Amino acid sequence: MTKHEFGIEKPKNLQEEWPGQYKIFSWLEYVVNIPYPIFIITTYKANGKTNANLWSWGFFAGEENGFYSLIALTDTTHTYENIKRTKEWCINIPSLDFKEECFKTIEHNQIDDDEIAQAGFTKEPAICVHAPRIKECPISLECKFEWEKSLLKNSFQKIICGKIVHFGVDEKVVNLDQKERIEQLKIMYNFRSQLNPLTGEVTSGGISIIDKPTFSN
């Protein structure tokens, strides 16, 4: 394999798809374009209403003493404000069957909105944290704040690390083997639009699932 090697300097005359795109996101995100799993971060607002944030910038890491969620969160979101205040949140992994409801959480984003219900989901209480969970999401991870760090100096992106203190998994998938589980869960992945750095051409992205899992030893 021969690789085309790229520097990180943004090509001149790159056209944004929407104003401010390459300020909010790195242009490289659209070139490298690795799919991220989609999740919904749920928290309580100061007024007790539920907050739901469709997000996909984050991952998980752990060792013997714990499994941790790391999310890269924009500090202007309500979620960031809520996590700073309550120090607790849930990561809910939705299925493709609820794609429409997931995107409705973006529309219902006012302070008085009960975002889980207004998006068409059902709120369920968490077991160990003060944060709501989404009943229709087959995986819910309950998280407690550990630490925060700016992505870089003066960045509006904050990396938030939370210890997973409890989790719930749809009882219909708990006993399934890996292949059946993937087929049943239909976890969504966020594919950004694809930017060709040589031509500046953009092809649109979208949501995708793993529809033909193959495993081999």
Ligand SMILES: Cc1cc2nc3c(=O)[nH]c(=O)nc-3n(C[C@H](O)[C@H](O)[C@H](O)COP(=O)(O)O)c2cc1C
């Ligand atoms: C696949 C995907 C698509 C998104 N599309 C939008 C969008 O069109 N507009 C937007 O403001 N945020 C979009 N977001 C980001 C968040 O969902 C949004 O900022 C969120 O509603 C902020 O919630 P909060 O302020 O309650 O924390 C998207 C996120 C993902 C993962």
